[in-house]
Amino acid sequence: MQGGLTVAGMDLERAAGDPWGRGFLVAGLGNYGLRGTRHSVGMAILNHLASKLSVADQWRKDRRCCADVALATLGETELVLMKPRRLMNINGLSVLGAVEAYGLDIENIYLVHDDLDKPLGKVALKLGGSARGHNGVRSCINSLHSDSMVRLRVGIGRPAGDTAVDRYVLGMFTSAEQELLPQVFDQAVQMLLEHIQQDSCQSRGAPRPPASAPLLGEDT
Numbered sequence: 001m002q003g004g005l006t007v008a009g010m011d012l013e014r015a016a017g018d019p020w021g022r023g024f025l026v027a028g029l030g031n032y033g034l035r036g037t038r039h040s041v042g043m044a045i046l047n048h049l050a051s052k053l054s055v056a057d058q059w060r061k062d063r064r065c066c067a068d069v070a071l072a073t074l075g076e077t078e079l080v081l082m083k084p085r086r087l088m089n090i091n092g093l094s095v096l097g098a099v100e101a102y103g104l105d106i107e108n109i110y111l112v113h114d115d116l117d118k119p120l121g122k123v124a125l126k127l128g129g130s131a132r133g134h135n136g137v138r139s140c141i142n143s144l145h146s147d148s149m150v151r152l153r154v155g156i157g158r159p160a161g162d163t164a165v166d167r168y169v170l171g172m173f174t175s176a177e178q179e180l181l182p183q184v185f186d187q188a189v190q191m192l193l194e195h196i197q198q199d200s201c202q203s204r205g206a207p208r209p210p211a212s213a214p215l216l217g218e219d220t
Contacts, residue, residue: 023078024196025104027067027095029113029136031170032085038156039169042112042136043083045154048185049192050081061085065097074193077200080104089135092143099144108199109149110192111140114169118155121180123188125195126151150199152192154184 026049030040050056053072062069070081080102084094099106113136118124128148131138141147159168173181 023080023102023104024108024110024200025080025082025095025098025102026110026112026192026196027082027084027091027098027140029084029088029091029111029134029140031088032083034170036172037170038173039088039114041114041154041156042152044181045112045152045185045188046081046083049189052189052193053079053081055081059083062098062101064101065094067094067098069098074196075200077196079196088139090139091136092139092141095140096143106144106146107148109140109144110152110196111137111149112152112188112192113137113154114156115153116156116158116165116169118153119157120155120177121184122155123184123191124153124155125191126153150195152188154188 026046028042028044028046030043031037034040035043047056050059050070050072053074055070055072058070058072059068060070061067065082066085068083068085072079072081080098082094082098084091086094095109095111098104099109113134115122115124115132115134117132127150129151130147131141137151140149156169159165
């Protein structure tokens, strides 16, 4: 495995009855059933992450959180990968369900989602803050009563001309955009894994940065 990662799939039923505490949840936000759209790019990145962690064939439906879930480890760190089986504006219900089902800390949640304010190819991590108009993130904040989750913001750019934003985000990537996606997915997954490893080490000793602080790849 590249980068010296130690990864293994785990049994969903075994883990379900055993609160993880220090585990991490990585949730790919999107609209269930609308695969390949710009608004669901977070889910596509979760698929790429699962492949990187050798658990692409481990996705299972977890009715407790109404989501597809795959379990993995990164070194000594336990990961819950999740794709909500709900529409974007109620993704937070699935995230909350996963937190309760797996006994996770809200501070150990990573939300992967599209970002209109960044061009395609720009990926940035940020800790906490407002939803910035993103309905999926807003749903998570409202459901968890917290805005301290780490966000991986994946740029999709804004529509050109008179194209409505809702039509644009629910549309498919163009052929030219699709050529850029493999590089974007690789960058996003690498950024996630590096930061989770860093965050896992900090949880054992050093404090985390304050809420809303810029992190790797974030504009300053």
